Amino acid sequence: MDQIVIIKCGGSVLKSLQPSFFQRLKEMEEEGKKIILVHGGGPDITKYMNALSIPVQFIDGVRRTSGQAAETAEMVLAGQLNPWFVYQLNQLGLKAIGLNGNDGALLECDYLKKEQWGHVGKVVSVNKGTLTQLMSAGFIPVIASVSRNLIGDILNLNADTVAFEVASAMEAESLIFVTDVDGILAEGKTVEKATTSSILKLIETGIITGGMIPKVEAALNCLQSKIKEIQIVGKELKGTLIVKEEVFL
Incomplete structure (x- = not known):
């Protein structure tokens, strides 16, 4: 396929x-x-x-x-x-x-x-x-x-x-x-991989703020469908990969 x-x-x-x-x-x-x-x-x-x-x-x-x-x-x-x-x-x-x-x-x-x-x-x-x-x-x-x-x-x-x-x-x-940012940033560095639980934790701790919140919330909603992975990336197509499976940051 x-x-x-x-x-x-x-x-x-x-x-x-x-x-x-x-x-x-x-x-x-x-x-x-x-x-x-x-x-x-x-x-x-x-x-x-x-x-x-x-x-x-x-x-x-x-x-x-x-x-x-x-x-x-x-x-x-x-x-x-x-x-x-x-x-x-x-x-x-x-x-x-x-x-x-x-x-x-x-x-x-x-x-x-x-x-x-x-x-x-x-x-x-x-x-x-x-x-x-x-x-x-x-x-x-x-x-x-x-x-x-x-x-x-x-x-x-x-x-x-x-x-x-x-x-x-x-x-x-x-x-x-x-987008105009290179994915999800934590302490100045791009988070390369994330899941629902890790993203919610980043929001709760105030690491994800402002305009990035609706972006990641939209990504999490997309993961409820059959789509296997979501990416939020910058203009060079490099950024954060969001998957359903649990990964460790």
Whole structure:
């Protein structure tokens, strides 16, 4: 069975990825792994919303997305960032193809909670056939985290959630979150391996704090599925490996 790896790149790191990142992708392909990339674009969406005088509002950490904001998100994610990312990959010898949730009926989506967050979506199902066909043809699918529901409304999607749903549907071997930090840090050093119990202890003792807490909590939630391992890594794909089995730090 193919070893499928889902790699999610946050909008804050997308345009600062180094050649070593793309080289590692080539190595993974040579190792026989099938790669699917998922990306967000929060900072760029905010930049364009400000330029267009569209109000920017977050509720409980989720961007409240009006109809105008959703149109902006689709323009930025599917119209600008996704083609740019695919171009970079192709230029470096990686056979990539850009997608959003509409393409090949990839993501069936619906409103998450329209009265609270507006045009923010949830993934109802993933069309495995679309991804399988593309990977069988040698492509790396590159998915922008935006889609439309069955009646055509634009829905802005959380890229972490898209990555998790795709990884679960494809029964991925590994789910990798690329962030602006090199994994979980303890006393200035990267924790190379961790489990649920060791992470909870690091949170309890105050070693994991701030913005890293939601990242590791999301990783722990992912481990409840069939995904065998989660990685939180920096732009060189080096960081912390989180597994279900007990390991010793």
